[in-house]
Amino acid sequence: MELKHYNKDEAHYHEILGVEQGSIADELGIKAGDKLISINGKTVQDALDYHLFVKEEFIDLMIYDLEHDEPWLYEIEKDEEEDLGLIFDNNLMDEYRSCRNRCVFCFIDQLPKGMRETLYFKDDDARLSFLQGNYITLTNMTDREVDRIIEYHLSPINISIHTMNLELRQKMLKNKNSGKIVSYMNRLYEAGITMNGQIVLCKGLNDHDELAYSIEALSQYIPHLQSVSVVPVGLSKHRDGLYPLEPFTKEDCIEVVKLVEDFQQQYMTLHNSHFIHLGDEFYIMADLEPPSEATYDGYLQLENGVGMTRMFVDDLTRDIEGLNAVSIKPTKISLITGKLFEPTLRALMFMLEAKVQNLKLQVIGIENDFFGPKITVSGLLTGKDILHQVKGTDLGQYLYLPDNVLRNGEDVLLDDIAVSDMEKVLNTPVAFIDCFGSNLVQSILNHIEPYKNT
Numbered sequence: 001m002e003l004k005h006y007n008k009d010e011a012h013y014h015e016i017l018g019v020e021q022g023s024i025a026d027e028l029g030i031k032a033g034d035k036l037i038s039i040n041g042k043t044v045q046d047a048l049d050y051h052l053f054v055k056e057e058f059i060d061l062m063i064y065d066l067e068h069d070e071p072w073l074y075e076i077e078k079d080e081e082e083d084l085g086l087i088f089d090n091n092l093m094d095e096y097r098s099c100r101n102r103c104v105f106c107f108i109d110q111l112p113k114g115m116r117e118t119l120y121f122k123d124d125d126a127r128l129s130f131l132q133g134n135y136i137t138l139t140n141m142t143d144r145e146v147d148r149i150i151e152y153h154l155s156p157i158n159i160s161i162h163t164m165n166l167e168l169r170q171k172m173l174k175n176k177n178s179g180k181i182v183s184y185m186n187r188l189y190e191a192g193i194t195m196n197g198q199i200v201l202c203k204g205l206n207d208h209d210e211l212a213y214s215i216e217a218l219s220q221y222i223p224h225l226q227s228v229s230v231v232p233v234g235l236s237k238h239r240d241g242l243y244p245l246e247p248f249t250k251e252d253c254i255e256v257v258k259l260v261e262d263f264q265q266q267y268m269t270l271h272n273s274h275f276i277h278l279g280d281e282f283y284i285m286a287d288l289e290p291p292s293e294a295t296y297d298g299y300l301q302l303e304n305g306v307g308m309t310r311m312f313v314d315d316l317t318r319d320i321e322g323l324n325a326v327s328i329k330p331t332k333i334s335l336i337t338g339k340l341f342e343p344t345l346r347a348l349m350f351m352l353e354a355k356v357q358n359l360k361l362q363v364i365g366i367e368n369d370f371f372g373p374k375i376t377v378s379g380l381l382t383g384k385d386i387l388h389q390v391k392g393t394d395l396g397q398y399l400y401l402p403d404n405v406l407r408n409g410e411d412v413l414l415d416d417i418a419v420s421d422m423e424k425v426l427n428t429p430v431a432f433i434d435c436f437g438s439n440l441v442q443s444i445l446n447h448i449e450p451y452k453n454t
Contacts, residue, residue, distance in 0.1 A: 012043050013064060014050075016086055023085020028074055030063055036086065037062035037071060047091060052152055054084050100140050102174035103162075104243035105200050110236035112370075115415070135160040135198050135304075138184045139177040146184055155194035159185070161228070162199050163206040164217035172205060189224045196301060197228035203246045207256065215263050215276050222271050227300040230260060231279035234380075237372025247374050253286035264295065273297055280309040281377075284340055302436075305377070309344060312437040319441040320351045327357040329451040332396025333444060334362040334428075336386060336405075340376035341365075352441065359448060364390060370415065378435065379404040383417025387425055395428045398447050404435040 013035040019025040036044060039053040040060050053059070061074040061084070076084075103109075135158045149157060159181070163169045166179040188195060197218060201207050206214065211230070218228055232248050239245075248256070257278060264274040274297050283290045293299075293314060296307040337345050342365030349361035366389055368375040370382040379402075386401075406412070411419045423430050431447070433440045 012045070013037055014044060014088055016063075017089045018087040020083075020085035020087065023083070024076060024078060025085040028076075030074075030086070031066070033066040035064040035066070036088075037064055047088075048148070048152065048154070055080055059084075099137075100175060101137055101178075104172050104174070104205070105202050105233045105245065107234050107236070109242060110234075110238050110371075112236075112238045134158065137162075137173060137175075137178070138181050139173060139175045141180070141184065146187055149193060150187065150191040153191070153193065156196050156226070157188060157193055158196045158198065160200070161197045161214065161218065163210055164214040165206075165210055168206060168210060172202070185221060185225075189221050192224060195221065195225045197225055198301075198304060199228060199230045200233050201230050201248075201256065202233045203248055203252060205245075207252075208259075211256075212259060212263075215260075219267065219275060222267070222273065222275060226273070227275060227277060227297060229277050229279060229301040229304050229306045230256070230282075231305060232281050232285075235372070235374045237374070248282075248285060250286055253282045254288070256282050257286055257288060261291075277301060277306045279305050280307070281305070281340060284309065284344075308436060309341070313344065313348065316348045316437050316441060317351070320348070320355060323352075323355045323441075325355055325357070327453045328359060328448050329453060330358045330360070331448050331451045332360040332362060332394070333398045333400060333447065334364055334390070334393070334395040335400040335433075336364055336366060336378075336381070336390070337402065338376050338378035338381060339365045339367060339373075341378060352444065356448065359444075360396065361444075362396065364393070366390075378402045380414065381405050382415040383413035383422060384415055386413075387417070387422060391426065395426060397429075397451075399426060399428045399430050400433050400440075400443070401430060402435040403432040406432070 016025075016030065016032060016034045016036060018032045019030055036050075038044065038060075039050070039062070040056065041062075042049070042053060044050050044053065057078065057080050059074075059076040059078070061076055063072050063074065064070070065072045137160045148154075161181065162172055164182075166182070169178045169181070170176065172178075185195070199206065199211070199214060201211065215228070218225060232253075233245055235245055235247055260276055260278050263276050267273055267275040274295055277296060277300070280290060290307070290310040290313070293307075293310055296302075296310065299307045299311060302308060302311065335345060335349065342363060346363040349363055353359055353361055366378075366381050366385055367373060368380060368382075369385050369388070371380055386405075390399075405414070406419075407414065413419075413422075419430055431443060433443055
């Protein structure tokens, strides 16, 4: 490959923030401050290009070397799926595309004023659907972007559908392009692109017959549309001037569960897939047991809160039942959760207490004063609410929090309260557990080890 003249300030070059230790880039001596020019002679537009280009076994990597102030060409032979280990300042390697919808149920519109600025940014970027699993409405996409998904065969693509009644969809999303969803989904289906769908259910808008209509319309996209989740709208107390939405009652939730279960039985017979799945809140608010693991078809939408309760209960029950009885010195551990999950977690901790004599596991369900009492999930708890409601309580030797209360990659909560500050105020060490519960029993066993009777 001929080394032509390169201007190090070209806009489409991507500055390298760092390299992973022991990676290919590290071994080659690539450093922070160097710039990515091209891969196999192709300009890298964004992270989609990068992730696809580096999958090749043989790579010509063009880097602008900052130290020598000139371009260097690296000829690389590697395993097909092996990454180069380059780290960029922006994971997308491009500007994030903001959402142009004005959805009547948008939770960002329900945030109070005064929070950190990044929390108010609404993304609707198809690239984040592939890279991070974000849901997109398809309203902000162009035909070229759909072409690119098909060309690269990007899967899965997660789509915020909400309704297949196009007139209602425009009313809910307030975007004139909302009707494009049918033609775009048709193209993705014909190209064999795997899709997942989401319906945010709003009482009086897209429920009842409208929900049944949407489910039937979406079933035409099986098998490439592999699952559709139905989750209840989140309603904070900060809704002044917004579309009037009401919370679901217990009776409403029972009705939604019955409707979805009827469709699940139908699609299992026709397609050997349950296809349509409910968010855990519907079962808990209906005072019903979540369905069996098999109903979730491999937990296709676990990150969307679909099946988390069933997985948590099954995994912890198995872990607890496999324990041998043990006696320890009197020990107390407190566990924080949201109001929704409090009864489930308390029942599981009773089971564990029965296995460990003298262990007290105190489950504390936190009322969400920050967003309002209708927000009951743990992932939206704030440090101020936790501190206000547990300060002065005997928390014991440790305080456990679910890790989904943390801001991504940071030791701070949603309202910028630092974990270290919480520990000082409460005078109790804080430990974090996987919100799926995978490390809960083992964490407790590790912490009670010094208190075992000898």
